[in-house]
Amino acid sequence: MAINVTINWRKTSTWRGLVQWSFLAWILYLGIQFGRFVEHFTSKGVTAYVARPAGVDGFLPIGGLASLKLLVTTGQFDTLHPAALVLLLTFLAMSLLAKKSFCSWLCPVGTLSEGVWKLGRRILGRNFMPWYWLDVVLRGLKYLLLGFFVKIILVDMPSAAVAAFLRAPYWALSDVKMLHFFTRMTLTTLVILVVVTLLSVFIKNAWCRYLCPYGALLGLVSMLSPFKIRRDTRTCIDCGECTQTCPSRISVHTRLSVINAECTGCLSCVEVCPRNSLAMSVRGVRRPLPRWAFPVILLSVYIVGVGTGMASGHWESALQYNNYQQLIPLIDRFAP
Template sequence: MNSGAKYNESAGMMKMSLKLLWKNTTLWRNLVQWSFFCWVLYLGIRFGQFVQHFTSQGVAPFVARPSGVDGFLPIGGLASLKLLLTTGQFDTLHPAALVLLVTFLLMSLAAKKSFCSWLCPVGTLSEGAWKLGTRLFGRSLTLWRWLDVLLRGTKYLLLAFFVKIVLIDMPSAAIAAFLKAPYWALSDVKMLNFFTQMSLTTLIVLTVVIVLSLFIKNFWCRYLCPYGALLGLVSLVSPFKIRRDTTTCTNCRACTRTCPSRISVHSRTRVMNAECTGCLSCVEACPHNSLAMSMRGLRNPLPRWMFPVVLLTLYAAGVGLGMVSGHWESALVYQDYQRLIPMIDLLSH
């Protein structure tokens, strides 16, 4: 073979490898997931240092509070949402909690439950756990259908509980008072202490969830997470849907086997399911390109890169809008934390 032909062959192989790499949606998704996870971990460490400055009475160096930790206060965010909708008032102590909640709700409304499979750090750990379990034990457990359905109801019950106490039972005036109270001011510190100073009960519950997550795919997300339940219900109206081309499909069921949400993709022409997270694993697994993420109103399926670009743009737009509109940083100042943090154990409500 002459050098020109060799060059053409290696250029062709390179082009093919790049094409395969580009089509490896799971690789890109995992990259986005773990980058976001590292970012959240970094925010958590910075927040820990921020709190340590006050608990050490100024001995530990001061670190600015990262507002993104408010993302761990979704119930407070829900209360803030009710206050905003009923009175027009914006919570000033943890405004990022509301901004992030609304951003994730809008993401689900527009781009399915993509927060769960592309961004959520708990979802990332959950996925990492079952993948590790499959590697260690060779397989993951599939619960009987009746038990699976029964357990899936748990997250909706938890969601109904929070919706009832926050959106139905609590009057706006009570929410307004709660969102001004010292308990809410330090709810982020309380959340940090929940993980760093775990009670025995928390430790046992967490261990059980971790062990079950090794054996059962997405145990936490599938059965227990009320946040995911809410986003899943909202995602049903999303214009994005996985669609199957029945003319090219050979019914090989590779899509159904790979779906982490146990959706029977091979039997649908359109996946309309609150459990679908838009992970695109089925699209990647299909050997005949019979599956694609499509958008209502458009005749042609979307290219694979379009869906992640849409969801990441929505996330960036939501957070960016919160920042530029002045609804991101807490109104609490240094002296407030100096006064409140030493009192934290006295705050019960």
């Protein structure tokens, strides 16, 4: 039986999906390359050497926060995982300019999470939400987690301690430990992942909505973004389609504009509106942005951010082949 799949290239969701899944594929490729890099040293040179992809530092946001403190307090840029700070700064800049768009356009966890709740909706016919009061309480969890990391790293940790941490073997090998988090998964980790995945089948973006401290940080920064979804009340017929569609459960149809830390700039509400009453707009400017402009802006921030890091020499680790040769076989001693 022939399956007829029609792709509508005029839809924003088509382009967003393309960006999301391409980025996820790229991250998987980097992960595989990094796995081969580590395997070369673990096998003591039996397997082939591949260059370390610096982009894996994106999985070290907490270390990136420590690097940010080092940069602000001493002017020094971390040399062991500089890409962690470059990517953190890039995503902060992206949120400052283009809302929390990292979450709905680039984040691989967000992409998988969206795939899972869409699958859940297909199987169950709908997604579910906890009671409003419980939803509010649970949403607070990610801010608590963010507050915890901000307190211990940005507030409590003296600069000298941050500098010492960023020179220690633990930090040098934190990328390998992150790899082992996935490749040598403990039963506890597996159970947590299964529970979060199952939750995501029922609840849209359960991890992102309730637990991700990175998303919490980007959401708070995004409140300063000059962009917002604006509703034209002259043409709106109050059908509520936008609110029904919003994966962040924002009551779009009751607002003149959406300025909300949960808004990821996914543009789903804009796409679904039958009256073209919604558009991404710049605060204080009446004329709405063309639909292509917002994705172009956020992707430009990403390209400029990473490009600047690379061009300024803050991308590749200062660790050399012989450093990894010494450190990786000892990882369980340095980084239990």
